[in-house]
Amino acid sequence: MSVKNVTMKDIAKRLNVSIVTVSKALAGKDGVGSELREKIIATADEIGYVPKNNGANSEGKNQIVAIIMSERYLNNDNSFYFQIYQKMIKSLSLRGHIGILEIVRKEDEEASNLPKIFRMESISQIVIIGEMKNHFLESVVSTGIKVIFFDFENEEYDVDCIAGDSINGGYTLTRHLVKNGYRKIGFIGNYKATRSILDRFTGYMKYLIARDLRMEEKWIISDRDKDGRFIPLVFPEEMPEAFVCNCDEAAYKLIAQLNQAGYRVPEDIAVVGYDDYADNVLPGVSLTTYHVNTEEMINQCIRVIENKDNEPEGRKGIMIIPGRLVVRETVLKRNVT
Numbered sequence: 016m017s018v019k020n021v022t023m024k025d026i027a028k029r030l031n032v033s034i035v036t037v038s039k040a041l042a043g044k045d046g047v048g049s050e051l052r053e054k055i056i057a058t059a060d061e062i063g064y065v066p067k068n069n070g071a072n073s074e075g076k077n078q079i080v081a082i083i084m085s086e087r088y089l090n091n092d093n094s095f096y097f098q099i100y101q102k103m104i105k106s107l108s109l110r111g112h113i114g115i116l117e118i119v120r121k122e123d124e125e126a127s128n129l130p131k132i133f134r135m136e137s138i139s140q141i142v143i144i145g146e147m148k149n150h151f152l153e154s155v156v157s158t159g160i161k162v163i164f165f166d167f168e169n170e171e172y173d174v175d176c177i178a179g180d181s182i183n184g185g186y187t188l189t190r191h192l193v194k195n196g197y198r199k200i201g202f203i204g205n206y207k208a209t210r211s212i213l214d215r216f217t218g219y220m221k222y223l224i225a226r227d228l229r230m231e232e233k234w235i236i237s238d239r240d241k242d243g244r245f246i247p248l249v250f251p252e253e254m255p256e257a258f259v260c261n262c263d264e265a266a267y268k269l270i271a272q273l274n275q276a277g278y279r280v281p282e283d284i285a286v287v288g289y290d291d292y293a294d295n296v297l298p299g300v301s302l303t304t305y306h307v308n309t310e311e312m313i314n315q316c317i318r319v320i321e322n323k324d325n326e327p328e329g330r331k332g333i334m335i336i337p338g339r340l341v342v343r344e345t346v347l348k349r350n351v352t
Contacts, residue, residue: 020133021064024157029058034157035173041159078139080107080320081132082116083155085124087243088145095262095292096144099166103142103313110317119147121242127154140320146209161323165316167210168333175319176333177312181211184305185218187340188259188287191303193226196349197257197285201234203248203269204261208239212261215289219259231255238265248272257285257346263304264290267297270345285346291338301344312336 023037030037032051040047040055041064047055082103088096100116107114115138117130127150132138141160143152146167156162156172164176192200200223206216216235223230233251238261240246248269260266266288270280278284280300291306319331 020129020158021062022157023064023159024154025062026055026058026064027157029062030054038159077111077113078320079113079115079135079137081130081135081138081141081160082114082144083130083132083141083147084116084118084144085147085243086118086120089118095264095290096166098292099144099309099313102309103144103316106313106317107320110321112317112320114142119151124148124151127151129154129158133158133160140323142316142320146211163316163319166312169210170333173330175323175331177316177319178211178333178335179307179312180335180337181214182218182221184289184307184338185215185220185259186222187218188289188305189219189222191340191342192257192259192285192287192346193222193228195285195346197346198228199231199234199255199257200228201231201236201255201258202261203236203238203258203265205237205239206235206261208241208243215259215261234258238268250276254278254284256349258287260286260288262290263288263292263296263302266302266304266345267300270297270300270302281345281347287346291341303343303346304341305338306341307338308336 023034023041026037027034032055036047036051037055040052041059082100084096084100104114115132117132119130123130124147138160141155141162142165143155143162144165149169149171152169152172156174162174164174166178168176168178189200202216202219204212204216206213220230233253234255236248236250238245238248245268258269260269266286270286273280273284280286286302288302288304291304315334315336322331
């Protein structure tokens with residue numbers, strides 16, 4: 016059920032102004048004319064807008080942070096984001112803060128229904144782990160509570176974002192394959208599903224273009240549907256020599272399906288993954304992958320949380336945290352003639 020609290024979005028709609036203008040007016044910041052400011056304040060009072068409590072203790076340090084995640088990231092037995100949540104909770108606790116998780120159901124995300132956690136007046140900040148629907152993000156941002164996007168970017172909203180270096184990761188993995196003698200390289204992933212997959216695909220394409228290497232559309236294989244559910248991979252008649260996968264889970268699914276089809280990894284086809292997430296593995300497979308530095312991403316996230324408490328108007332923008340290549344055994348050194 017949707018939370019019916021009055022938000023800055025409601026004020027903005029009534030006066031036909033932006034949410035940023037409403038926020039500035041209510042916060043007493045520059046950039047809003049006195050007449051419009053008075054109208055905004057009067058409208059806020061008229062429709063019952065109540066500013067959110069900042070959630071800090073008497074010393075202004077400890078905070079209660081709402082952590083939001085779409086249920087689709089848990090539907091595929093893929094607990095990568097849940098692992099991130101657990102690490103984030105621990106790190107917040109060590110700094111004296113409290114993190115509370117709420118999983119958003121598909122129907123609530125589609126309908127832009129705010130999570131029940133928003134009923135807590137003590138919530139000071141929101142961390143959204145993983146990309147979500149734009150209209151849902153708009154509803155969250157319009158509450159006026161400080162928001163951080165974690166592991167994705169969205170330039171439509173003026174909020175801080177912390178993300179891994181997906182473009183460079185895709186580039187690095189593709190370069191590793193080429194350096195080892197591979198020239199016909201495919202990509203596993205639905206690049207329309209999330210921004211991070213698109214960025215990894217972009218890095219893959221970037222290196223191929225830079226080296227004037229062949230790219231075949233038939234070698235770009237989708238691994239999931241529009242709702243993020245994994246689907247069986249459909250192999251082309253002519254297979255490439257190697258695949259860059261958008262995540263480790265897709266890589267393991269690819270290897271299993273290749274084995275079923277009679278291919279050997281890496282003797283016949285090389286495979287590289289992304290994330291370096293060890294909880295979802297195939298026995299006997301030592302996957303070459305790109306390690307995402309989730310620890311540093313979480314550290315940066317907490318710094319942003321604390322910076323916003325000390326400097327309410329402070330902005331860090333989009334922070335890209337680099338990872339690193341992890342070389343294991345799913346790529347062979349080939350002799351190139």
